Amino acid sequence: MAGAEELKVLGTRQSMFTVRVLWALELKGVEYEFVEQDLVNKSSLLLGLNPVHKKVPVLVHGGKPIAESKIILEYIDETWKQRPLLPEDPLERAYVRFWAAFIDDKLMEACRKAFATTGEDQAVAAESMAEALKLVEQELGGKKYLGGDEEIGYLDLVAGWIAYWLQFVEEVGGFKVMDSAKFPCLDAWIKNFVQIPSVAQSLPSPDELRNIFCAMRMAMQRK
Numbered sequence: 001m002a003g004a005e006e007l008k009v010l011g012t013r014q015s016m017f018t019v020r021v022l023w024a025l026e027l028k029g030v031e032y033e034f035v036e037q038d039l040v041n042k043s044s045l046l047l048g049l050n051p052v053h054k055k056v057p058v059l060v061h062g063g064k065p066i067a068e069s070k071i072i073l074e075y076i077d078e079t080w081k082q083r084p085l086l087p088e089d090p091l092e093r094a095y096v097r098f099w100a101a102f103i104d105d106k107l108m109e110a111c112r113k114a115f116a117t118t119g120e121d122q123a124v125a126a127e128s129m130a131e132a133l134k135l136v137e138q139e140l141g142g143k144k145y146l147g148g149d150e151e152i153g154y155l156d157l158v159a160g161w162i163a164y165w166l167q168f169v170e171e172v173g174g175f176k177v178m179d180s181a182k183f184p185c186l187d188a189w190i191k192n193f194v195q196i197p198s199v200a201q202s203l204p205s206p207d208e209l210r211n212i213f214c215a216m217r218m219a220m221q222r223k
């Protein structure tokens, strides 16, 4: 009975990748132990459980580690069937995975570049981020959530960083792409998403995020 075995999440509460896993477990009503990690001095536990990427989150179920947040979300959805996160239809599942990869790869990469640069380089990265965000806006269209009108799903959890972390990345990075006038559907989605109790309860404080992003930006500028 896989579902009844001991369940741990190694992560940090400031990590957008960790929090999407906590959201999934929360929505499913699955109990777990949170094992906070120090990413500056990585524990031998983390390095042993995720020797390939050495990153959080790692889900440990019955002693077996699973790494990479989107893979963890799928594992959770397949293991605990209540409150499905992915659609049932294979074609719908494929579309949802396509957009999740787009958000984590194309959009997040442009955001990372905008955060790590200044001047002309930052303007170019911000423009490519705006183009990617426009496509997510179109995908969302008039729906309340990326997962549909009724409730949030896998894609909302993957896109969750746009709803909360992005504002602090922009503030500390000195750029602004998310604009309610340009992206009204996303703006409405953000407001709806962060109000959901299982989402709101795992959001880190603004000051924690400001401190982390300031430290990251200073470290980038020293390079």
Ligand SMILES: N[C@@H](CCC(=O)N[C@@H](CS)C(=O)NCC(=O)O)C(=O)O
Pocket: 014, 015, 016, 017, 018, 039, 054, 055, 056, 057, 067, 068, 069, 070
């Ligand atoms: N693709 C990974 C990304 C995870 C990731 O970047 N985690 C960060 C924290 S937000 C981390 O562990 N960073 C430590 C490092 O890069 O050394 C996922 O989806 O889980």
